[in-house]
Amino acid sequence: MILKKILVQKDSYYDSVFLMLINKEVKQFDGVKDAVVSMGTDVNVELLKDMGLANEEVESATANDLIIAVEAESEEVAEKAIEAAKELLNKKKSESAESDEYRPVSLDKAVEMLPDANLVVISVPGAFAAREVRKALNMNLHVMLFSDNVSLEDEIELKKLAEEKGLLMMGPDCGTAIINGKPLCFANVVKKGDIGIVAAAGTGLQEVTCSIEKFGGGITQGIGTGGRDLKNSQVGGRMMRMGIEALKNDPETKVIVVISKPPAEDVAGKVIEALKETGKPCVIHFVGLGAGKQEGNLYYAENLEEAAGMAVALSKGEKYEKRTFTIPEEEVEAIVERETQNMAPGQKYLRGLYTGGTLADEAMILFEREIGNIYSNNQTKPELVLKDPHTSQGHTIVDLGDDVFTVGRPHPMIDPSTREERIIKEMEDPEVAVMLLDIVLGYSSHEDPAGAILDSLKKAKVKAKERGGYLSIVTSITGTKGDFQNMDEQKKKLESIGCVVMPSNYQASMLALKIIRKVG
Amino acid sequence: MNVKPINELFKKELVVINMGLESFADNLKDVGVKVLQMNWKPPAGGNKKISSLLSRLGR
Numbered sequence: 001m002i003l004k005k006i007l008v009q010k011d012s013y014y015d016s017v018f019l020m021l022i023n024k025e026v027k028q029f030d031g032v033k034d035a036v037v038s039m040g041t042d043v044n045v046e047l048l049k050d051m052g053l054a055n056e057e058v059e060s061a062t063a064n065d066l067i068i069a070v071e072a073e074s075e076e077v078a079e080k081a082i083e084a085a086k087e088l089l090n091k092k093k094s095e096s097a098e099s100d101e102y103r104p105v106s107l108d109k110a111v112e113m114l115p116d117a118n119l120v121v122i123s124v125p126g127a128f129a130a131r132e133v134r135k136a137l138n139m140n141l142h143v144m145l146f147s148d149n150v151s152l153e154d155e156i157e158l159k160k161l162a163e164e165k166g167l168l169m170m171g172p173d174c175g176t177a178i179i180n181g182k183p184l185c186f187a188n189v190v191k192k193g194d195i196g197i198v199a200a201a202g203t204g205l206q207e208v209t210c211s212i213e214k215f216g217g218g219i220t221q222g223i224g225t226g227g228r229d230l231k232n233s234q235v236g237g238r239m240m241r242m243g244i245e246a247l248k249n250d251p252e253t254k255v256i257v258v259i260s261k262p263p264a265e266d267v268a269g270k271v272i273e274a275l276k277e278t279g280k281p282c283v284i285h286f287v288g289l290g291a292g293k294q295e296g297n298l299y300y301a302e303n304l305e306e307a308a309g310m311a312v313a314l315s316k317g318e319k320y321e322k323r324t325f326t327i328p329e330e331e332v333e334a335i336v337e338r339e340t341q342n343m344a345p346g347q348k349y350l351r352g353l354y355t356g357g358t359l360a361d362e363a364m365i366l367f368e369r370e371i372g373n374i375y376s377n378n379q380t381k382p383e384l385v386l387k388d389p390h391t392s393q394g395h396t397i398v399d400l401g402d403d404v405f406t407v408g409r410p411h412p413m414i415d416p417s418t419r420e421e422r423i424i425k426e427m428e429d430p431e432v433a434v435m436l437l438d439i440v441l442g443y444s445s446h447e448d449p450a451g452a453i454l455d456s457l458k459k460a461k462v463k464a465k466e467r468g469g470y471l472s473i474v475t476s477i478t479g480t481k482g483d484f485q486n487m488d489e490q491k492k493k494l495e496s497i498g499c500v501v502m503p504s505n506y507q508a509s510m511l512a513l514k515i516i517r518k519v520g
Numbered sequence: 521m522n523v524k525p526i527n528e529l530f531k532k533e534l535v536v537i538n539m540g541l542e543s544f545a546d547n548l549k550d551v552g553v554k555v556l557q558m559n560w561k562p563p564a565g566g567n568k569k570i571s572s573l574l575s576r577l578g579r
Contacts, residue, residue, distance in 0.1 A: 013561045015541050039562075063562040103559035110537045114556045118529055123540030124560050131563070132539060142529055146540070166522040168529070180534045182553050185544055189551070221530065246526040443547040 002033060005070050005078035007086075008057040012066040013039065016125070018092065019066075020410045024417075026085050031077035032070060037085055040065040041125055047407065063125060107135050119168075121184060123147055129172065130154035137161050137169065145171025145226070146185050152235070155228060159238040169239060171226040175202035178209060178222035186413065188442035189482030193218020195311045196253035198243035200225045200260035203356030203440060204304055206478050207505055208259060208285075211308030213480050214503070217315055220253045221246075230263035230271065237267040241274045248278035255314045257283045257307055261361060272298065281314040283307050287365055304362055305504040324510050326503050335500055336514045339434075344469030347433040348520045350374075350512055351426050352397030353419055355412040355449075356478065356505075359438045360399035363509040367395060370513055371520075377402050392426060395516070397436070413445045416452035423453060427460035427471070433519050434472045435460065436512045438505055439490060441479030450477075450490040458497045472515055473499040476508035 016039070023037040036053060038044040040061025048054040053069040061067055068085050072078035104110040111117055120136040122129055126149025136143050137158065150172035162169035170177050176199070177184040181192050186202060190209045195217055199205035205222050212219055223246075225239040240258060247253045256278060258271065263286060275282040275298055283299045284290070284307075291302035299314070301307035306322070313320035325332050350367065354360035360378055367374045375396045377389040386396065389404045400412040400419055412418040419437075426432055435457075439449050446452055457473055464471035475494055479487045491501050502508035536555040538545035545557040 017541050017543065101557070103557055105559050105561060107537070107539070107558070110539075110556055110558050114535060114537060114554070116554075117535045117537045117556065118532060119534060120537045120539060121544050123538075123544060125562070128562055132560075140525065141537070142526070146544070163521070166525040168526055180530060180532070182534050182548065182551055184548070242521060242523050242526065245521045246523040246530070249523065249527050250530055252530070443550075444543060 001073070003072055003075050003078050004053060005072070005075070005082060006053060006055055006058060007068045007082050008040070008061055009066040009068075011064055012089075013064050014066060014089065014092070015123075017410055017414065020415070022085055022088050023409075024415070025088065026068075026070065026081050029072075029077070029081045029084060031073045032081050033073065034071040035081060035085075036067065036069045038067055039063050039125075040067050041127065043407075063127070107132065107139065111139060111141075118142060119144065119179065121146065122171075123185075126150045126172070130158060133158050133169065134161065137165055137167055140165060140167065142168040143170065144177055144184055144224070145169065145174055147171070148173040152228065152232060155226070156234050159229075159235060163238055163242060166242075168223065168242070170224045173228075174224035174226045176205045176222070177224040178219060180221070183443050186440075186442060186444045187222070188478070188480050190222075190480055191218035191482075192220070194220060194252060194254040194315050195257060196220045196223075196247035196250060196255070197257045197259065198223045198225060198240050198247065199258070200227055200229045200231075200240060200263075201358040203438075203478065204259045204285075204358035204362075206356070206440060206442060207304040207359060208257060208308045210478050210480050211305045211504060212312055215309055215312040217308070217312035220250060223247075227261070230260045230267045233264045233266055235267075237263065237271045240271055244271070244274045244278060248280065253280070255281050255283065255311045257285070257311045259285045259304070259307060259358075261287050261358075262289055283310045283314070287361060303366070303506040304358070305506045325507055327507075332511065332514070335511065336518060339470070339472040339474075339500065339515050340518045342470035343433055343472070343519055344430070344467065346431055347464075347469050348516070349392075349429075349431050350395045350397070350434050350436060350516050351392055351429075351432050352436040352512075353422050353426070354397065354399050354438050355401055355416075355419060356438045356440050357399050357401050359440075359478070359505045360397055362505055363436060363512075364397040366506070366509050367397065367513065371395070371516065377404060390425075392429070398422070413440050413449070416446055416449060420453055420456045423456040423460055427456075427463045430464075430467055430469065432464075432471065434474055434512045434515050436508060437473065437475045439475055439477045439479075439494070441477060441483040441485040441487060441490065443484075445485070447485060448490075449485065450493045454493055454497060457499065461498060472512075474502060474508050474512045474515070475499050476502045476505045478505065
């Protein structure tokens with residue numbers, strides 16, 4: 001018999017990432033069928049209703065009420081699981097109480113305590129974020145807004161306010177920034193230099209900054225804008241244009257790089273105009289737009305790695321040499337030969353399993369251009385949007401950081417289990433030839449992203465071999481030597497089970513393309 | 521376009537107030553940034569309607 005038990009604790013706020021980790025522990029409890037530990041936000045209450053885990057108390061819960069709902073095989077197990085959850089939560093409370101620093105509840109109090117504060121990082125639930133941003137801007141503080149689910153109307157209003165005040169309002173949904181050399185949220189430890197970046201793409205900014213360091217360059221600032229800044233005409237690329245203006249005035253910045261998914265046409269025009277006026281060499285990567293073109297001080301890059309390569313060449317006063325692979329061509333051919341020689345007939349499909357949205361898009365756009373018919377949850381062509389994002393079809397590139405995968409669970413960069421599950425699922429498909437993966441290092445990412453998926457990758461390779469075939473796994477690591485995960489160790493782990501590790505996402509995608517072309 | 525405060529920020533030491541996920545504050549401490557973690561709670565006891573009303577009243 002299945003038993004449901006629900007506990008609602010009034011006025012006990014915990015942050016979502018912490019609750020997701022507790023949720024995971026409770027789910028793993030012996031005899032527990034399903035469990036939800038979350039705050040009573042509208043979205044969560046709906047989710048609980050769908051799962052049949054709501055009672056009257058749950059339905060009237062607010063975002064300040066904690067809900068623990070457990071479905072278990074007996075009353076005893078359910079009670080034990082709830083007790084275990086409470087214990088974990090109490091441990092957290094007493095840990096916070098023990099830390100000697102006082103934690104202010106309001107922004108006014110925080111500023112009183114830290115009068116020289118100049119930036120606020122906001123990651124509270126989206127429904128409450130706008131009012132906090134407004135307060136911060138009105139107190140003349142720069143803002144990085146990590147929260148998503150902030151309305152377009154609020155974004156426009158807040159960015160107008162930021163513009164009036166001349167302040168940064170990075171976001172909403174801004175996951176990455178590097179200000180004055182300090183990595184904010186999901187960002188890597190990158191050397192200082194003379195290249196300034198404004199990006200409307202989180203992992204795109206990570207890939208470009210890491211590649212800049214790889215090519216021997218460094219950065220001044222990495223300003224994030226949030227993905228809607230250029231996509232929507234009313235937002236109008238406001239934060240990107242302010243970022244460009246600030247980099248223009250910054251004497252440390254010699255070269256400017258801008259990154260975005262294809263912008264709205266009128267917005268692209270405004271941004272390009274702003275770049276022209278800087279008089280500094282500018283590299284533009286608008287995913288596929290104008291690649292290879294040069295107009296005055298503007299250089300258009302085809303991919304993220306190229307944007308970094310061009311910027312470093314410009315900063316050093318060198319000529320940029322266009323090339324697909326930074327490893328020798330013979331070596332690439334030898335890898336393709338090795339990776340394809342033991343494949344079974346019928347192995348023909350690509351499965352891109354990404355944690356980074358911009359990296360997934362970069363691969364998808366490349367494959368779409370070269371061979372077409374790429375299924376994805378990020379596809380703009382309706383006929384190629386995956387019918388069920390949890391199930392691949394044909395050539396598929398899936399962005400596992402998409403909302404459909406992250407409701408009630410942490411982003412796959414933090415918790416690799418979403419991707420692990422997907423790898424296990426994909427390995428049952430005998431038509432898969434290549435798995436293409438990103439490994440994103442840096443602050444806020446998992447402490448061992450390669451190690452966490454190694455077992456499942458190994459299993460997938462064994463399974464293909466048992467079927468008389470060979471599974472090729474092509475990866476790239478977005479990271480620097482300064483990142484705490486130890487990039488060399490990550491690479492060694494992947495190579496120890498026969499994964500190919502390429503120097504960038506672009507090169508990994510190009511290699512996967514060569515393999516698919518050879519067997520397809 | 522007025523961006524003077526941004527250029528001033530570029531010349532200053534970054535000092536951060538972190539409102540929300542605590543790990544972001546830990547990361548900043550790790551790289552030597554002065555940071556204050558807030559004990560943020562949903563306003564008006566988590567009631568969105570009252571919260572938005574208060575926000576409009578400037579509270």
